[in-house]
Amino acid sequence: MSSVLLRVCCGPTIEDTNTLLGGLASRSTASIERTQRRFKGISFAASAVVANPTSRTSEEKVYEVVLKQAALVKERSRDEDEKKKKKIALDLDNKPIEDAVVDDLSNGGLLNVAYDRCGEVCAEYAKTFYLGTQLMTQERRKAIWAIYVWCRRTDELVDGPNASYITPSALDRWEQRLTDVFQGRPFDMYDAALSDTVTKYPVDIQPFKDMIEGMRMDLRKSRYNNFDELYLYCYYVAGTVALMSVPVMGIAPESKVSTESVYNAALALGIANQLTNILRDVGEDARRGRVYLPQDELAQAGLSDDDIFRMKVTDKWRNFMKGQIKRARKFFDEAEEGVAALSSASRFPVWASLLLYRQILDAIEANDYNNFTKRAYVGKAKKVFSLPVAYGIAHIGPHKLTKLLL
């Protein structure tokens, strides 16, 4: 990663970083019931909700961000309709092109360079994903690259070569810089691309702030008492990516499902991906003294941190892993339901990423649950095969494709 990509500017004040908890509408009973249904078979999570009905679970808190983002999308699309009406009126006025428009055009040149740089970073760090974006419309592709680069840089702050120098106040400065980006004051070229993206698409700042919150969590916490705590972490570092991306990817105009349900499915994909990441990296994380697994579930399985640091695959471990993999797959299943609602050109990269990530779970099983010393990965052949499958599903749907192939 180049030093330019990683540079964190010195920003002025520390912002209020409390992200999820404040003043939003509370979640409907129906969605809570759905949450409980999802956790059927994972009794501790459901019983946590039942045991203490007054305290809200992480999932309920996160759902409020989903509602807020979905509302923003709806509001902006209403504004767009209004603008279109106004534009038609202006066109009828037949006014000459003004200086401001000429300025915009010359700025466009620089902006294109900024977006191209983002594209180069994607091509270097996430080749398959970069390939997947090629089928999106140019505008959307560029915006997704800009978001990708911001996410990558944010993650590199705590995981990259300079991670040992990163303090909470460096993250506060990164957050201040984020605010500047959203207010049209970009610091560098990558920021300029993002700044442009957030004016063009109804992207809320909250998921970006929440991702930074996830990085703060990584600085202060290395154990998770239960799935509720882990869920929140997964939302912060990965669910947020979904909430940032969907406003750009767009929902198909012909889609009949609600905006909220699409965002929920998107969120599920982020959570599924991060749970998979965690299960793949158990050994690697343990070597850094980190255990991203629910402590109560480890205990229920008769396991402790010591078993993880010992890195021995036992039957207890296999059973524990089976439960964790089952849960991750449930989130993938939930995500699948929403992909068809995305705009047609955006479905392919999402299916590609979903299929590739889900196969990591199969690879963990194929390694006989040894995620301590054996890295689960999807081989090149499987990767290459997944792409046309993703393309097929994206264009004719999973059910029709299965029928066609059988």
Ligand SMILES: CC(C)=CCC/C(C)=C/CC/C(C)=C/CC/C(C)=C/[C@@H]1[C@@H](COP(=O)(O)OP(=O)(O)O)[C@]1(C)CC/C=C(\C)CC/C=C(\C)CCC=C(C)C
């Ligand atoms: C309706 C529906 C299903 C819509 C799809 C919604 C959508 C686009 C979801 C995206 C989900 C996604 C790709 C989440 C990212 C999950 C992830 C891998 C997060 C990683 C975090 C930290 O992990 P860790 O440090 O443990 O792991 P590493 O060893 O560092 O890998 C991240 C690394 C956070 C940073 C995330 C990125 C760099 C990815 C950003 C990606 C995008 C903006 C593009 C998303 C678009 C597509 C098409 C996948």
Ligand SMILES: [Mn+2]
């Ligand atoms: Mn990382």
